[in-house]
Amino acid sequence: MRLVQTGAVLDAFLIEISGLGEKLGPILFQLPPKLAFELGLARAFFTDLRSRYRGAVVCEPRHRDWFTPAAEDLLREFRVTRVAADPSVVTAAADPGGWRGLGYFRLHGSPRMYYSHYHDARLKRLAAQLTAAGSRTCWCIFDNTAQDAATDNAFTLKKLVGARP
Secondary structure (H helix, E strand, C coil): CCCCCCHHHHHHHHHHCCCCEEEEEEEEECCCCCCCCCHHHHHHHHHHHHHCCCCCCCEECCCCCHCCCHHHHHHHHHHHHEEEEECCCCHHHHHCEEEEEEEEEECCCCCCCCCCCCCCHHHHHHHHHHHHHCCCEEEEEEECCCCCCHHHHHHHHHHHHHCCC
């Protein structure tokens, strides 16, 4: 879709998710790896999005051009959190960015995407990051589902941060 002429698709998507009501969490826009940051294009997309939706939004860019001060400023301006992703395309992608009112972590498995299990040491570091966020709302999504590692990792992390059911 390349962030152009997205109005009809956004309208349809927002109608479809509206049924979730209070159960709706942040909406995620995962961008294609070949989509470089273009300020005008990105500004037009986020302006259009925000004219339709005021809720929590996170963006997972996968092109290195999105990890610049200009991109960070734009995300903050539109209250869009940049996903902290693992594996990360650049060093900065490992930490949340953009708007700081929300933290959002997406762990795809490392070193082998979708397959690798996260070891306790990595989960302890992640728990420390989540705990350090204080009152800020944080989400952590495990996408290492190919060999069922995600569920175990999620329960281990939940235990480490002391989350209630």
